[in-house]
Amino acid sequence: MTSPTSGQTFAAGSTVTLAATASDPGGAVSRVEFRVDGNLVNSDTTSPYSFNVTGLASGSHTAQATAFDNGSPALSTATTAVPFTIQGTVQPTIVASPTSLTVASGASGTSTLRLNAAPSSSVTVTLTRSGSTAITASPTSITFNSGNWQSGVNVTFTAATGTAAATSTFTAASSGYTSATVSVTRSGVVTGRVDNPYLGSGVYNNPLWRANAAASGGSAISMQPTGVWLDRISAIGGNGSPTTGTMGLVDHLNEALAQDQANGSTPMAIQIVIYNLPGRDCAALASNGELGPNDLPRYKAEYIDVIAAILRRAEYANLRIVLIIEIDSLPNLVTNVTTRPTGTAACDTMFQNHAYVDGVGYALATFGAIPNVYNYVDAGHHGWLGWDTNFGPSVDMMRTAATASGSTLANVHGFITNTANTSALQEPYIVVDSTTRPSRWIDWNQFNDELTYAQAFRQRAVQAGFDANIGMLIDTSRNGWGGPNRPTGPSTAADLNTRIDASRIDRRIHKGNWCNASGAGLGERPRAAPAAGIDAYVWIKPPGESDGASQEIPNDEGKGFDRMCDPTYGGNPRNNNNMTGALPNAPLSGHWFPAQFQQLLQNAYPPL
Structure with missing residues (x-):
């Protein structure tokens, strides 16, 4: 002390x-x-x-x-x-802590009343209200004695449902005592969504990730906002999993309210990943889930409906709740059905039974009805959907899902690219044109970086009927590619492949490599409105959480072993049969991976 x-x-x-x-x-x-x-x-x-x-x-x-x-x-x-x-004698006083509260419509807050000294006999304190009648207190009469004068008694102040701001002052008084006052304000409910939920807003910092980052030498970034992943039904309540710890959805939302209170008048956004589709991630075993291909009824009733009921609570009405809708789902129905060389039988099943399309549509319709929720649908990344044969059809597939299960296009606030991926934000030393597209690295892709891809995807989505004001998010949590191997200028080599390989920021062996990429680094720090059409750079995949296990690990999380996470694997058609470039000794997806985190810190760009 x-x-x-x-x-x-x-x-x-x-x-x-x-x-x-x-x-x-x-x-x-x-x-x-x-x-x-x-x-x-x-x-x-x-x-x-x-x-x-x-x-x-x-x-x-x-x-x-x-x-x-x-x-x-x-x-x-x-x-x-x-x-x-x-020293000396003390004037008998009633003490309140805190003396002011702000609560949302329909919500409650507490203040503790106590005495400043032990009473010689029982003391009755009465609360009276002045100002708005929209706020009530309970209890309004408290008896203090030798047993509770110091620990105090909690008084709950509840705001009636309403959209207008209101303030009440409660005076706690007793004969012979100096009184105390508690000012309680009901904040006006924000009606309607803003165009960009990140602009002018604080963003929730997950205390569980913060603790892991700080304990692993990442104190310089531990206060950055990251996504909260609800990857199982049990994660809603808090299941001790690596992604949610012992904090469930309500715990995170309550912590966001506390951070909002400390944030003054600045709004607070919280980023939540909706990730539990039936037959999840049909082309990658590392991120398979708990629900079978035909479990759409469970997905709706036990997962989406339960989450929505929590998000609708009045106490969360002033939070800006950003939902990332089902990573790596709809693009699989375009690129990984067996009419393609990259196809799998599991993706055929999910295409035929419509569970991905109907599940995403149901999620969009359900969450879209909540006024302070912002739905962003996953749009893969340029190294997956950037080819002519994938780009337009993927937008069309997302339009199909956005109009399924009673949803409309208006329920989509935007799209997110590069979640849990390492595609470089920009490639300043390479121009994509007819002379460079034939290179081994670009491989006829229309794009070579995420910013260009995201901006083009937005334009194509608007052409497909999505709102003209939709915004894009880009996950930059692991796409910095800094460190000693980062090029400082374009190569002048005569050979095309040599020139492109020497000039590119992204150091992966192939664009299709996605698991625990060796050499990756933290990218741009999260910030709002960094470029035209981009709502924010975000860290939805928390840096330091594994993409998948490098060998088979028995588990009760429904996660399989994907050879793309094995550094000894020679690849498959989805990475053109190249080595994976994955880090060794990786734990299950979502589990803390200290070696990966240290690499991300070391190779951060911009540098830490």
């Missing part, structure tokens, strides 16, 4: 600052608990660890701090109790 110091004396009625430093060389500190006279008064989860105590009675007291690590089970260590003294 750094405050108070041993034997320190304070005047009557003083505020006493409790402060401590804490660190864990082998992990991270999850919280520090402060106690006065053995009673818990606060738990602080962020450094610097401190808390101001008011209303302490005259006489001798002790302060103590206990630090807990982030392990399971959590380990802890406590300081020696530090003695201090409050």
Whole structure:
């Protein structure tokens, strides 16, 4: 403890600052608990660890701090109790903490009332309201005695449903005591969506990813926003999985509300990945899911409907909820059916039974009915859909899904490219034209970077009937390709393939390689409106989470072993039978992969 110091004396009625430093060389500190006279008064989860105590009675007291690590089970260590003294007599006072609250329409918040000194007999405190009648308090009468005067009693303030802002002031009073007031404001509900939910908004920082990043040497980026992946039904409630930890959807939304409160008047967006289609990812075993090809009814009732019911809650009405809809699903129905050399029987099944199309349509219709939800549909990446035979048909497939199961095109706010992929944002030293398209690397693709692809995809989608104001997101979480191998200018080699290979930013062996790419680095940091038609650069795939296991690992998550994650595999038609370039010793997809995270830090571009 750094405050108070041993034997320190304070005047009557003083505020006493409790402060401590804490660190864990082998992990991270999850919280520090402060106690006065053995009673818990606060738990602080962020450094610097401190808390101001008011209303302490005259006489001798002790302060103590206990630090807990982030392990399971959590380990802890406590300081020696530090003695201090409050002098003189104290004017009896009612204390409220906090003294002001902002709650959404239909939501609630709490403030704790306590006394500043032990009463000689029971004391009844009554709450009276002034201002708007749209906010109520419960209870409105509290009796304090020797058992609860210091710990206090929580009062719940509830705002009635309504779109207009309202403010009420509650006065807690008792004869002979200085009163306390609590000001409660109902924020006006934002009606209708904004054009770009990222513009002028804070974006949710997942504390679970933050802890992993900070503990792995990534404190410089640990406060960046990343996506929350709901990759199983049980993830909605919080299943201890690597993607959600013990936090379920409600936990993340509540934490987003807390970050929004700390954000002042700035709106708060939260990014959630909807990822549990029946027969998920029919062309890649590493990301298979729990639902079978014919489990569309379960997908609707047990997954989409449950998530939607949570997102509709009034307390979340002012959050900007960005949903990333079903990664790597609809493009498979274009490129990986068996009429193509890259086809699989599983993708044939999902094409024939319409579960992908109907599932995505149902998700879009259900979530699109929630006013503060923004649906962005996955659009692969240029190294998958950029060829003439894939580009237009993929947009058309997405139009088909967006008008299935009762949905309309208006339910699509935009598209996202490059999720969990490493395609370079820009290739400044290569021009795609008739002279370079025949090269081995470009291989007749129309595009050679994600920015050009995303902007063209947007234009093609508008031509297909999507709203003219749709926006694009580009996942830049692992496409920086910095480090010593990054070219600094175009090659002048006479041989076309030699010139392109020496000039390209993306250092993969082939554009079709997608799993734990060796040499990848963090890309552009998340930011809003970075280029024309682009709503934001985002980190939807959290850096440091594996793309798939490099060998078979038994699991209860429905995830198979895909040889594209095996560094010894010689490839298949989807990467033109090249080596995979995958990192070795990778865990299951979504699990923390320290070696990958260290590489992403080292090869970040722009550099850290």
